[in-house]
Amino acid sequence: MTPANLLIPILLPVGLGIISFLIPSKTKLIREIISIIGAGVIFYVAVVLFRIKNLNYIVPWAGTGIDFDLRLYHFSGFILLGLSGFLFLIVLYSSIKMRGHNRIREYYGYVFLTAALANGAVLANNFVLLVFFWEGLLLTLYGLITIGGKESYRTAVKSFIISGFCDFCMILGIGILWYATGTLRMSDISVQPHGLTAVSFFLMMIGAIGKAGGMPFHTWIPDAAIDAPVSVMAFLPASVEKLLGIYLLTRISLDFFKLQVNSAFCITLMIIGSATIVLAVFMALIQKDFKKLLSFHAISQVGYMILGIGTGIPIGIAGGVFHMINHAMYKCGLFLSAGSVEHRTGTTELKKLGGLYREMPVTALCFAVCAAAISGVWPLNGFVSKEMIFHGSKETGYLIFTIAAWVGAIFTFASFLKAGHSTFLGPRTKDIPRVKESESLILLPMIILAGLCILFGVYNKLPLTLFIQPILEGHVPVGEHLDFSNHGLAVANPIAMISILCLFIALAIHFYGWNRGEKRAYLASEPIHNLPVLKMLYNKSEARFFDLYEQGVKVLKGLSYILFVGVDRTIDWIYEKFVTFIGRTFSRALSWAHSGNYANYLAWCIAGLVIIILFIGKLLR
């Protein structure tokens, strides 16, 4: 295989995207067939590339160290595989779910362009190329959200500005790193962060966390859950953006910067991670819309990944990366099952749903598997990766972070009990007429994802040795043990015991709330919602008081107003009033002097003459 083949995962989706734009929207099936086959080919290419492992493609681009430099190695190959896998599943799912949508051309176009940009970002080995693809994703994200409906553009703009802000931070960080190291080639950079490079680390971290949807750059995700099509949610915030964000975060903390365990950088990451876990899960708990509930979990779970990577300990980092791929699978599966419910019932409001397991058994089963996986139920994949993160964070000696992770686990399970209970169990509501199970093309991706959740859990040795452990090779001291699969499903240790205890606590919380809410499952979280201080915080949060975007826009508007009135209008006032006043006064004085009286003019002339004579006399002397 020649290095130029690295262009295939970028150019092929671009081609498919353009084709989709060109096919008229009225045509049936052609677009779907081309898309499915195309996505299949992309997946195949990714598999081939993953097996090849090492390739490098460089051509000069924009001069001054900016080259078009692509590099395939184990980690990028793995992410590429994940990205194209999710692309294939989403395309499969969309072929039914999005059929007949009036902006179907754009939808597939953006989906494939997203794939192209994401693949490019992962393969990039030059920071400018990385930013080129990375920031380009803003456009497709914007486009995909606007497809949701008439009012969804507000959320689209919100996502654009938040992500844009994060990207700009990253650009500044990259600039500083370039200034400090003198190169833009990613594989050549490895520095100890201090002084300027420490600033660079934080700025680039914001870029990575912002893409992954960590706090406080997450607030567009719950809004998008309502506004954007569910397949977009499953594709972007649930899988593609997580893979990219966590990929970059791992590269930052392993490759570009050498982080020491428990250094200020690691602690910062762990604080962000655990805060994200806890705060987002508390928001998720009280949601009464299926998709919105999932979206808060998409945020909360990022916290685990950041926490895992932030430990700086091999098992923690491996756990974080493993959690990334696990999360992408089950969260994608969960969004797709919510989409399947929406597809048939037309709603995702938990209040209106109930007892669907008889009519939609496959959806219910897939949901149950994915929900158990995200909650960390033994023996699924979520259990394994969470255990690794728990172990890693405990090894740092800061037990507080482990406790935060456990708290997250309790409420994760509690909220999924609520969601599953109110959607699939309980009495059937009258709001919705009888429904059928969704079409097989909708079910297939969900079944695949649920199957993978089981496989990656029960047989965790496979993903761990095939995908995860090689990433850490060269990053741990020589001779250190790098096989984490023995932790796998072991339950006979205190950490696993506590994790399992957390699940029982969650069960108790749910049933307590369910009883208190007169056996209505969607009210199961109300006892916690109504706790004294929490209720006030919840109310503020619902009013978007903690939304960095809303507050930030207010600040920007205020600042703009100050600049406008204080500087711009003041300067203009000087031109409009002050300068014209002087000019007018001056000319008025002159016109007053020119009264039409000959004697006056004569006096002027004589005075002038005297001045000239004096001047000449002075010159002559």
Place this chain on the structure above:
Amino acid sequence: MSVQTIVLLTIFVPIIGSLTIPLAGLISKKARSVWAILIGLATAFFASMLIPFALYGGELVIRKIMILGFDFTLIVDALSVFMSIVSSSIGALIVIYSIGYVSHDENQNEYYLIVLLFIGAMMGLVYSANLIFMYLFWEIAAIACWRLIGFYRKKEFIIKADKAFLVTFFGAVVMLLGFILIYSQTHTFDLTQMRGVAVPGIAVLLILFGMFSKSATVPLHTWLPDAGVAPSTVTALLHAAVLVKIGVYAFARLFNWTFILPSGWQQALPIIVVISSLVAAGAATVENDLKRILAYSTVSQIGYIFLGLSVLNPVGVTGALLFLLMHGLAKAGLFLCAGIVEHNTHKRDIRELGGLIKTMPITAVTFLFCAFSVIGIPPFGGFFSKFMVIMGTIQAGKIWVAALALFVAVLTMVYLFRLFNMVFLGETKLAIPEKTPGMLFVVIVLAVLSLLGGIFIAFPTKLVGVAVSEIFRMGVLR
């Protein structure tokens, strides 16, 4: 044709051609329009014929000796060729667009005459290597600008035109004092003989007055938003092709290519221009007038170009020159889209507009493309240029300035999206279709060029790269 002939044609075809417009107008309206387009295209064509010469690092000085050191000196190098191509090609597109836009207005002869004279003055200024001739073309541009801003003869419009003229004229006269100060030191007005000369700080201050007033930089900027009373074609011309680019180009020619800036100015300039950028971005966020928002946006983006030039390193200067091109394309696109909206709805207050994407889909999408380029989103052309300006600023060690510049980029997103949302999205207030295919064609070309400029960034970078290496060859800068 020799390079000398081509350069002279580039300058004198539009200048002399503009004077023939009224004659063509005597024949018929159509003949005049075709003739105007032909002159515009010919100028762009002659300018681009110089690409091969410039690309191989050619540098030609043409000198016609005249009295008192007022030699008519022209310089043909990558920098001047690049700038002349940018101005003349965007100018030509605007002339094409004008056919539809001013077709119902009076005084069309005058319109085309002045527009072409304007482009000609720009060409003359770009190739001038003599400070006095530079000043001469500079003032021809000011007069043309004054006439065009007051094209619709309403009283308040003419006042705005006077304001623009007075501010830029004042700046230019102060600049002339600066030129004279330099003359007293070097005894020549010939730039080619002054390369590497360190100029006194006071002369820099005087010259900057001229540049900042022409390129609408805070605090000499408020005439530019007011100039929005002109026809949209004129504003596009002023913002994208000829007027505001004069100051920036003169900066590159004088303070990058020729003179060495005193170190105090090297420190102060980036800060001044980034503050200008910030103030204008703030004003753009507050304004409600379609064209005033875009005008403030120009002031803000010009700040980036100045920033790139003032950090005095290859990355920054490359970024700035590329941004000259990319901003020109995108801003012309934005103004011409605004022109379509204004032409059809007769409204400029964005609060009275809304939901136009339904009836004007092409305008909306091209507007969005150009907006992305101005913000600096890949793969649009604005991305690389802005990125390199910021990288250059960081390389100069001015990290805070770079951070502020990125903050301005956030504000840019905010105000351009606000504008787009209020005009094209939301509740439909006026449902008027986009007619005028000729106008649409031009905005589509500009939007597509903005996109291609990013994807095929290597092409413009080649020419800019030659220009930058020429600038830095003399060791004028670090």
